[in-house]
Amino acid sequence: METYDLTISGALQAIGSGQLSPVELTKAVFKRIEAVEGKIKAFVTIAKESAIEQARSAEINIKKGVKGALAGIPMAVKDNLCTEGIRTTCSSKILEKFIPPYESTVTKKLKEQGYVLTGKTNLDEFAMGSSTENSAFGATRNPWDTGRIPGGSSGGSCAAVSAGECIAALGSDTGGSIRQPAALCGVVGLKPTYGRVSRYGLVAFASSLDQIGPITKDVRDSAILLNVISGHDLLDSTSAPVEVPDFVSVLGRDIKGMKIGIPKEFLIEGMDKEVDAFVRDAIKKLESLGAVPLEVSLPHTGYAVAAYYILATSEASSNLARYDGVKYGLRAEGRDLMDMYMQTRAKGFGSEVKRRIILGTYALSSGYYDAYYKKAQQIRTLIKKDFQRAFETVDVIATPTTPAPAFKLGEKTEDPLQMYLSDIFTISVNLAGVPGISIPCGFTSGNLPVGLQLIGKHFDEESILKIAYAYEQSTDWHKKRPKL
Amino acid sequence: MQYEAVIGLEIHAQLLTDSKMFCGCSVKFGSEPNTQTCPVCIGMPGVLPVTNKNAIEYVIKTGLALNCTVSPYSRFARKNYFYPDLPKGYQISQYELPLCEGGYVEITEDSSIKKIKLTRIHLEEDAGKNIHDGAGNYSFVDLNRAGTPLMEIVTEPDIRNPQEAVEFMKKLRTILKYINVCDVNMEQGSFRCDANVSVRPVGQKEFGVKAEIKNMNSFKFIEKALEYEIKRQVKVLKEGGRIIQETRLWNTDRGITESMRSKEEAHDYRYFPEPDLVPVEVEPSWIERIKTQLVELPDSRLERFISQYGLPGHDAGLLTSERATAEWFEEAVKSGGDPKGVSNWMMGELLRLLNEDNKQMEECALKPGQLVGLLNLIESGVISGKIAKTVFEEMYKTGRDADVIVKKQGLIQVSDESAIEKVVDEVLKNNQKELERFKAGDEKLLGFFVGQIMKITKGKANPKIVNELLKKKLMEDN
Numbered sequence: 001m002e003t004y005d006l007t008i009s010g011a012l013q014a015i016g017s018g019q020l021s022p023v024e025l026t027k028a029v030f031k032r033i034e035a036v037e038g039k040i041k042a043f044v045t046i047a048k049e050s051a052i053e054q055a056r057s058a059e060i061n062i063k064k065g066v067k068g069a070l071a072g073i074p075m076a077v078k079d080n081l082c083t084e085g086i087r088t089t090c091s092s093k094i095l096e097k098f099i100p101p102y103e104s105t106v107t108k109k110l111k112e113q114g115y116v117l118t119g120k121t122n123l124d125e126f127a128m129g130s131s132t133e134n135s136a137f138g139a140t141r142n143p144w145d146t147g148r149i150p151g152g153s154s155g156g157s158c159a160a161v162s163a164g165e166c167i168a169a170l171g172s173d174t175g176g177s178i179r180q181p182a183a184l185c186g187v188v189g190l191k192p193t194y195g196r197v198s199r200y201g202l203v204a205f206a207s208s209l210d211q212i213g214p215i216t217k218d219v220r221d222s223a224i225l226l227n228v229i230s231g232h233d234l235l236d237s238t239s240a241p242v243e244v245p246d247f248v249s250v251l252g253r254d255i256k257g258m259k260i261g262i263p264k265e266f267l268i269e270g271m272d273k274e275v276d277a278f279v280r281d282a283i284k285k286l287e288s289l290g291a292v293p294l295e296v297s298l299p300h301t302g303y304a305v306a307a308y309y310i311l312a313t314s315e316a317s318s319n320l321a322r323y324d325g326v327k328y329g330l331r332a333e334g335r336d337l338m339d340m341y342m343q344t345r346a347k348g349f350g351s352e353v354k355r356r357i358i359l360g361t362y363a364l365s366s367g368y369y370d371a372y373y374k375k376a377q378q379i380r381t382l383i384k385k386d387f388q389r390a391f392e393t394v395d396v397i398a399t400p401t402t403p404a405p406a407f408k409l410g411e412k413t414e415d416p417l418q419m420y421l422s423d424i425f426t427i428s429v430n431l432a433g434v435p436g437i438s439i440p441c442g443f444t445s446g447n448l449p450v451g452l453q454l455i456g457k458h459f460d461e462e463s464i465l466k467i468a469y470a471y472e473q474s475t476d477w478h479k480k481r482p483k484l
Numbered sequence: 485m486q487y488e489a490v491i492g493l494e495i496h497a498q499l500l501t502d503s504k505m506f507c508g509c510s511v512k513f514g515s516e517p518n519t520q521t522c523p524v525c526i527g528m529p530g531v532l533p534v535t536n537k538n539a540i541e542y543v544i545k546t547g548l549a550l551n552c553t554v555s556p557y558s559r560f561a562r563k564n565y566f567y568p569d570l571p572k573g574y575q576i577s578q579y580e581l582p583l584c585e586g587g588y589v590e591i592t593e594d595s596s597i598k599k600i601k602l603t604r605i606h607l608e609e610d611a612g613k614n615i616h617d618g619a620g621n622y623s624f625v626d627l628n629r630a631g632t633p634l635m636e637i638v639t640e641p642d643i644r645n646p647q648e649a650v651e652f653m654k655k656l657r658t659i660l661k662y663i664n665v666c667d668v669n670m671e672q673g674s675f676r677c678d679a680n681v682s683v684r685p686v687g688q689k690e691f692g693v694k695a696e697i698k699n700m701n702s703f704k705f706i707e708k709a710l711e712y713e714i715k716r717q718v719k720v721l722k723e724g725g726r727i728i729q730e731t732r733l734w735n736t737d738r739g740i741t742e743s744m745r746s747k748e749e750a751h752d753y754r755y756f757p758e759p760d761l762v763p764v765e766v767e768p769s770w771i772e773r774i775k776t777q778l779v780e781l782p783d784s785r786l787e788r789f790i791s792q793y794g795l796p797g798h799d800a801g802l803l804t805s806e807r808a809t810a811e812w813f814e815e816a817v818k819s820g821g822d823p824k825g826v827s828n829w830m831m832g833e834l835l836r837l838l839n840e841d842n843k844q845m846e847e848c849a850l851k852p853g854q855l856v857g858l859l860n861l862i863e864s865g866v867i868s869g870k871i872a873k874t875v876f877e878e879m880y881k882t883g884r885d886a887d888v889i890v891k892k893q894g895l896i897q898v899s900d901e902s903a904i905e906k907v908v909d910e911v912l913k914n915n916q917k918e919l920e921r922f923k924a925g926d927e928k929l930l931g932f933f934v935g936q937i938m939k940i941t942k943g944k945a946n947p948k949i950v951n952e953l954l955k956k957k958l959m960e961d962n
Contacts, residue, residue, distance in 0.1 A: 010847065044649065100528065326568045326571075364564070
């Protein structure tokens with residue numbers, strides 16, 4: 001096995017036993033980046049110099065006996081998470097030169113545990129998209145087939161993990177932006193419960209839906225990272241003051257008798273047959289491990305995508321108002337104030353971002369608010385209740401992560417509605433605020449990864465991690481690596 | 485046709501918190517531009533607001549003082565509009581669920597009491613300030629004020645004339661200052677109001693079309709602007725015209741209101757619940773705790789001053805108009821001062837001197853116990869009332885005790901009859917002409933003799949003894 005293919009737990013073991021040093025590991029990862037990044041384009045900014053420095057100081061700390069949970073682990077961070085002194089672009093022209101004077105809470109926690117930042121990864125501009133094609137700095141490619149999209153919006157992070165350009169990564173998930181690309185890139189992506197992880201320093205797309213989560217090569221790494229980034233933060237009022245369990249300790253526990261809900265509404269038309277078959281196989285596998293599959297109903301699922309595109313765009317239209325050319329970021333010249341605003345935003349934002357700002361502005365406008373925003377909030381409440389009711393009888397819910405494997409670059413860019421449907425299985429999880437994880441569960445005849453999504457109760461990441469781990473232990477999908 | 489005005493006010497009061505509404509920056513006034521800012525209040529990407537609990541507490545306090553219902557559950561909302569002094573492109577405010585609802589303020593009008601009802605009180609953040617250079621080429625943005633906590637108090641359209649509006653504002657100012665939630669400085673803009681004004685024929689129930697009047701930054705301008713606006717609207721209607729719903733600005737220089745924007749040009753603020761903040765839940769125990777900390781309010785204090793100290797209504801009103809004044813008074817009475825005596829000295833001398841110096845009671849060097857010391861010297865005849873005024877001024881200036889000043893300047897009253905008699909004799913002897921006129925019946929000259937005696941004794945002669953002796957001598961000579 002190549003050094004860059006190590007998991008967090010594997011690398012920590014190798015470092016702990018003295019077989020590998022953080023600097024060696026970091027150098028191996030950068031060697032890999034140099035070899036494949038030209039094909040993948042996972043990064044917006046590569047931070048080699050500071051990474052080697054961080055690896056050195058991790059090494060010194062380890063010698064001193066200070067052992068962070070991520071000491072010397074090279075990780076990539078989605079470029080919508082603010083990193084002090086390192087530019088944070090959101091893959092947008094409007095923030096192309098923006099260098100935050102502050103650190104996001106999650107990356108601060110990673111730093112405290114001694115991680116090494118390899119670079120900032122590409123995304124759909126402001127996390128708006130499902131293919132990482134909406135980046136002002138070019139599209140990221142799927143390591144399994146570079147003619148295909150990696151999914152999005154955390155496509156850069158997922159492709160980087162899959163291609164060995166980092167040991168693990170962080171992404172953000174508003175409607176599936178961690179889980180969908182994780183499925184399409186054959187890695188593990190976890191969206192925690194809304195409020196589990198602080199959003200401070202995550203550039204907001206839709207504040208009531210955004211959540212940061214780990215993107216890793218296996219389930220154990222996901223639990224390790226979740227341990228580090230979870231917890232109440234005084235800087236984020238929406239982060240929940242709830243206790244954080246040790247997510248690693250539940251791995252390997254028996255899943256016998258655990259009830260797995262299969263929502264009947266998720267068997268949609270136009271579903272890819274191979275994906276469908278792999279997901280059914282995965283459920284059978286879980287049954288063979290002692291879990292009990294049960295049919296459940298989430299009756300309002302059909303309204304989720306529509307409600308999501310009202311709520312997320314409404315919040316986005318307001319969240320993105322601050323990019324006005326006055327204080328930081330791009331400023332275009334204008335005849336007067338209004339013209340400066342218009343030129344700046346016309347030049348600074350890409351077309352998908354503009355489309356969503358217009359949609360959201362419309363939905364919040366006086367006279368339309370009740371018909372759109374308010375109605376969508378009511379649907380959101382119904383969807384939340386659907387999940388509550390389902391979780392009265394089951395412990396977790398299993399679905400495909402996406403209806404189809406990765407599509408070709410450019411295939412859906414002209415058809416936003418088709419693009420929006422690739423998040424059909426993930427969106428309702430954000431609306432309900434519950435946690436969801438995507439794990440590899442097969443490869444199509446075209447050698448493209450397929451993802452299984454496991455959804456848990458509020459603040460019950462333990463159950464989905466436990467089941468995901470049990471599944472992973474009895475399969476080899478997660479060990480497959482793309483040939484590049 | 486006779487018209488009457490219908491006025492509702494929206495008051496913005498800057499809260500006296502140490503830090504801003506959603507971050508830890510200072511709210512001090514007058515610092516160098518952009519020195520009191522941080523990533524949160526300048527709206528950098530990815531930062532989040534954290535509510536200042538003190539600001540919420542101040543609004544609850546105000547709600548209790550203004551007889552409002554404090555909502556157990558309220559929410560912040562975003563008010564969206566673009567302006568350079570608004571760093572996030574939205575203001576965090578409250579819309580559907582404000583912190584306080586209902587309530588009223590009582591004002592006195594022609595000695596009868598009128599209740600002005602309140603609609604709501606909500607909490608929001610202030611914007612920054614745009615500064616334009618003289619040549620008009622550049623504009624600058626100062627975000628020191630951005631994020632300062634503001635409380636908005638909205639009245640029902642219960643006000644019927646400009647004087648009532650001013651009375652209301654004065655009363656509100658007194659209360660807000662009493663409960664120490666706002667420094668009520670209209671000049672610096674920490675206490676300001678907009679007015680919704682309409683007129684209608686007397687007897688008509690429906691409201692007329694309203695105009696919103698802004699930029700009235702003193703009581704005088706509120707009165708003038710409203711007077712002007714009411715006249716303007718009545719004139720338009722009498723001439724057969726129609727009032728347009730619009731926002732108008734008071735132009736101080738020209739003494740008129742001018743159209744700023746019409747209803748069609750009005751912003752659509754696209755309010756929606758602020759997703760970065762959880763709803764504000766106010767437990768009954770929190771309200772109770774704030775209630776126990778609430779000071780006695782001016783109205784009940786006034787009534788108590790009348791009943792407890794036997795003060796006339798006028799005195800009580802004046803002494804309770806400022807919390808510091810009322811507390812000074814009560815402190816003096818507690819130190820043994822006679823209420824009416826303390827009140828007379830405060831209203832006659834102390835408030836006059838403070839007023840002359842343009843000072844607040846809080847800045848007064850003289851302590852209540854010192855006034856009582858002075859009153860005791862008068863009572864026991866050590867100094868005369870007349871001398872006391874001089875002593876008081878000295879005390880006010882230096883903060884020294886009365887007896888120290890009296891001793892140092894030799895102002896002790898002369899009550900020695902033989903000493904005074906000598907002076908009386910001398911004055912009568914030296915003013916023969918006046919004496920004769922007095923004897924001829926010009927009794928007004930009694931005051932002249934007293935004056936002469938006081939002049940010679942430098943005011944120190946006990947006036948009672950002077951009077952007695954003088955009368956006795958004058959009678960004798962008859």
